[in-house]
Amino acid sequence: xxxxxxxxxxxxxxxxxxxxxxxxxxxxxxxxxxxxxxxxxxxxxxxxxxxxxxxxxxxxxxxxxxxxxxxxxxxxxxxxxxxxxxxxxxxxxxxxxxxxxxxxxxxxxxxxxxxxxxxxxxxxxxxxxxxxxxxxxxxxxxxxxxxxxxxxxxxxxxxxxxxxxxxxxxxxxxxxxxxxxxxxxxxxxxxxxxxxxxxxxxxxxxxxxxxxxxxxxxxxxxxxxxxxxxxxxxxxxxxxxxxxxxxxxxxxxxxxxxxxxxxxxxxxxxxxxxxxxxxxxxxxxxxxxxxxxxxxxxxxxx
Amino acid sequence: xxxxxxxxxxxxxxxxxxxxxxxxxxxxxxxxxxxxxxxxxxxxxxxxxxxxxxxxxxxxxxxxxxxxxxxxxxxxxxxxxxxxxxxxxxxxxxxxxxxxxxxxxxxxxxxxxxxxxxxxxxxxxxxxxxxxxxxxxxxxxxxxxxxxxxxxxxxxxxxxxxxxxxxxxxxxxxxxxxxxxxxxxxxxxxxxxxxxxxxxxxxxxxxxxxxxxxxxxxxxxxxxxxxxxxxxxxxxxxxxxxxxxxxxxxxxxxxxxxxxxxxxxxxxxxxxxxxxxxxxxxxxxxxxxxxxxxxxxxxxxx
DNA sequence: CATATCCATAAACAAAATTAATATGTTAAA
DNA sequence: TTTAACATATTAATTTTGTTTATGGATATG
Numbered sequence: 281x282x283x284x285x286x287x288x289x290x291x292x293x294x295x296x297x298x299x300x301x302x303x304x305x306x307x308x309x310x311x312x313x314x315x316x317x318x319x320x321x322x323x324x325x326x327x328x329x330x331x332x333x334x335x336x337x338x339x340x341x342x343x344x345x346x347x348x349x350x351x352x353x354x355x356x357x358x359x360x361x362x363x364x365x366x367x368x369x370x371x372x373x374x375x376x377x378x379x380x381x382x383x384x385x386x387x388x389x390x391x392x393x394x395x396x397x398x399x400x401x402x403x404x405x406x407x408x409x410x411x412x413x414x415x416x417x418x419x420x421x422x423x424x425x426x427x428x429x430x431x432x433x434x435x436x437x438x439x440x441x442x443x444x445x446x447x448x449x450x451x452x453x454x455x456x457x458x459x460x461x462x463x464x465x466x467x468x469x470x471x472x473x474x475x476x477x478x479x480x481x482x483x484x485x486x487x488x489x490x491x492x493x494x495x496x497x498x499x500x501x502x503x504x505x506x507x508x509x510x511x512x513x514x515x516x517x518x519x520x521x522x523x524x525x526x527x528x529x530x531x532x533x534x535x536x537x538x539x540x541x542x543x544x545x546x547x548x549x550x551x552x553x554x555x556x557x558x559x560x561x562x563x564x565x566x567x568x569x570x571x572x573x574x575x576x577x578x579x580x581x582x
Numbered sequence: 583x584x585x586x587x588x589x590x591x592x593x594x595x596x597x598x599x600x601x602x603x604x605x606x607x608x609x610x611x612x613x614x615x616x617x618x619x620x621x622x623x624x625x626x627x628x629x630x631x632x633x634x635x636x637x638x639x640x641x642x643x644x645x646x647x648x649x650x651x652x653x654x655x656x657x658x659x660x661x662x663x664x665x666x667x668x669x670x671x672x673x674x675x676x677x678x679x680x681x682x683x684x685x686x687x688x689x690x691x692x693x694x695x696x697x698x699x700x701x702x703x704x705x706x707x708x709x710x711x712x713x714x715x716x717x718x719x720x721x722x723x724x725x726x727x728x729x730x731x732x733x734x735x736x737x738x739x740x741x742x743x744x745x746x747x748x749x750x751x752x753x754x755x756x757x758x759x760x761x762x763x764x765x766x767x768x769x770x771x772x773x774x775x776x777x778x779x780x781x782x783x784x785x786x787x788x789x790x791x792x793x794x795x796x797x798x799x800x801x802x803x804x805x806x807x808x809x810x811x812x813x814x815x816x817x818x819x820x821x822x823x824x825x826x827x828x829x830x831x832x833x834x835x836x837x838x839x840x841x842x843x844x845x846x847x848x849x850x851x852x853x854x855x856x857x858x859x860x861x862x863x864x865x866x867x868x869x870x871x872x873x874x875x876x877x878x879x880x881x882x883x884x
Numbered sequence: 885c886a887t888a889t890c891c892a893t894a895a896a897c898a899a900a901a902t903t904a905a906t907a908t909g910t911t912a913a914a
Numbered sequence: 915t916t917t918a919a920c921a922t923a924t925t926a927a928t929t930t931t932g933t934t935t936a937t938g939g940a941t942a943t944g
Contacts, residue, residue, distance in 0.1 A: 281585045281586070282583065282932095283583045283584070283585055297890080298890070298891060298892095299889085299890065307932090307933070307934090308934055308935085309890080309891070309892095310891090310892080310893085310933075310935080310936095311932070311933055313891060313893085314892090314932075314933085315932085317892090318932090323661070323664050324668070325664060325668060326859045329857070329858060331855045331856065331857040331859070333891095333940090333942075338859045339667065339861075340664055340668070343660070343663060343664055343667055344660070347656060347657075347659075347660035347663070350656055351657055354652055354653050354656065355583075355649075358646070358649035358653070359625070361645060362625050362642055362645055362646060362649075363625070365627075365641065365642050365645055366626070366627060366642070419633070419634070433909090553633045554633065555633040556631060557628045557631035557633070558628075584901090599921080600921070601920090601922080609901090609902070609903085610902070610903055611923095612903065612904080612905095612924085612925095613901070613902055613903075614922095615923060616901075616902085616923090616924090617901085619923090620901090632922080635909095635910060635911075637922095735939085
């Protein structure tokens with residue numbers, strides 16, 4: 281039984297007219313007539329006594345009318361509540377992000393987001409890349425933000441933005457005064473790098489290999505902050521997202537030098553578990569990061 | 583939206599299984615899956631988070647679940663109440679009948695009916711044939727019982743039984759001792775008849791005309807009771823339904839004589855307004871008269 | 885008495901739900 | 915890791931249901 285069928289019956293009774301009920305529901309009078317017949321056949325009762333022009337209801341019809349109206353009321357109330365729920369942006373968003381993004385790129389976004397949606401609680405977890413994936417797969421975070429995203433069938437990946445990778449060195453370093461260098465100039469420098477399992481490290485190593493550049497890796501760290509500290513004391517140079525050094529550059533403790541070539545980009549992505557429910561708050565958050573209203577690319581609803 | 587769709591969603595949530603919900607509702611798992619998708623698309627929400635095997639509900643899903651359960655409860659309660667209403671045989675039945683049937687044939691039926699359904703109030707109106715039709719057409723009676731029913735498009739006619747028409751005469755009359763006579767023997771008798779507009783009169787006149795029998799119509803009455811009184815005083819003979827004279831025959835004040843031939847039958851019928859609602863009580867009443875459960879032959883429900 | 889209105893019905897068509905078959909995914913066991 | 919068992923999703927074909935259009939009968943109105 282269609283709920284709409286009850287609605288039509290109610291309109292029919294209230295208007296005492298098949299054709300008016302039809303108009304109200306934007307269908308033809310014929311459809312109303314047939315729907316009422318379906319109703320009667322379904323319960324095997326007569327709801328309307330048609331022997332008179334101004335028809336009357338039977339006792340069964342009256343019973344049906346009362347109950348149907350209650351049902352319709354409840355149904356419409358429910359529909360309204362559900363629609364309203366979609367506009368309620370609240371709750372907690374658990375974000376798991378790699379250090380560099382979380383510390384240097386996310387804060388302004390989060391600030392804006394919290395200004396727009398003060399009822400949302402945003403929790404950010406700063407983690408190594410592999411742990412971000414674990415958080416998402418293990419459902420201990422809703423959204424992850426990573427660099428050089430790894431395609432996994434369980435994950436939905438939303439390309440987000442690209443960081444410019446630059447050479448970073450101490451102001452005392454001989455490369456410090458150049459505006460732009462060719463990657464080959466890094467050859468044989470003392471180099472401070474990310475740990476070998478960090479995607480950005482892998483990307484840089486790949487470029488070195490392609491260009492047949494060998495560097496002397498003097499230190500390895502799992503996060504950009506420690507790398508910067510080491511570069512500050514002129515222990516070597518490094519390649520890191522330029523944005524992560526902006527503060528130190530302003531303070532004059534570090535220098536960044538652009539590297540020629542297109543490859544020195546670091547793609548960032550938002551990741552989440554495929555099929556996972558995203559609350560309205562999460563939708564808004566992703567939309568804000570992407571700079572446009574977010575529509576899930578994965579199954580469920582589009 | 584189908585109400586059954588809510589039912590399926592509820593079962594799905596309660597069983598936490600698409601396939602079990604399918605079995606419960608006697609449809610395939612595929613149908614459940616698609617119905618849930620319809621539900622989600624209709625409200626443009628996600629109701630179940632499928633990212634985990636033991637799936638969980640979203641907040642929208644929970645809201646929907648609660649409301650849907652209320653709706654289903656109401657719906658099922660209503661269905662039960664409506665079904666129950668059909669078994670409640672009560673109220674008043676207004677019957678309009680011609681004198682002869684109402685006085686001689688109906689009483690045993692009504693007695694039986696009231697024994698079976700003591701909560702029903704049966705009101706019988708004894709009228710001339712044409713007034714019975716008026717009662718039905720004018721809705722002042724629910725059911726009519728007439729002889730030689732006239733087909734009218736507004737009326738539903740249910741053939742009911744047939745009366746045997748017999749010659750009736752005083753025990754002193756010369757035909758009184760015969761067991762059976764030929765209709766021609768009535769020729770030239772003094773004849774007491776129904777009024778000209780009474781169907782039984784018309785039927786008898788037609789037979790006389792066919793057989794080219796002329797009688798001397800000495801009196802005309804609009805009901806069988808008065809005819810019998812006239813025959814009792816030997817004012818003439820008459821042809822009436824045999825059953826209406828049984829009492830007088832037992833008392834010895836009248837004699838009935840069978841007439842040869844098949845034509846001497848009086849078809850009786852129950853009539854009611856087409857499209858009119860018949861209460862359960864009326865259904866039972868008609869069923870009792872017809873000797874079998876009554877199913878309306880006219881439109882609406884069969 | 886013509887005309888308009890209203891409802892019922894039938895048939896053609898459109899839309900929706902269902903199934904069966906199959907794919908995909910998940911879990912647990914080998 | 916592969917396999918087997920189970921659960922859900924997807925697809926396409928089929929069936930069912932609902933709608934409209936067209937029509938006709940009944941009733942009321944002018």
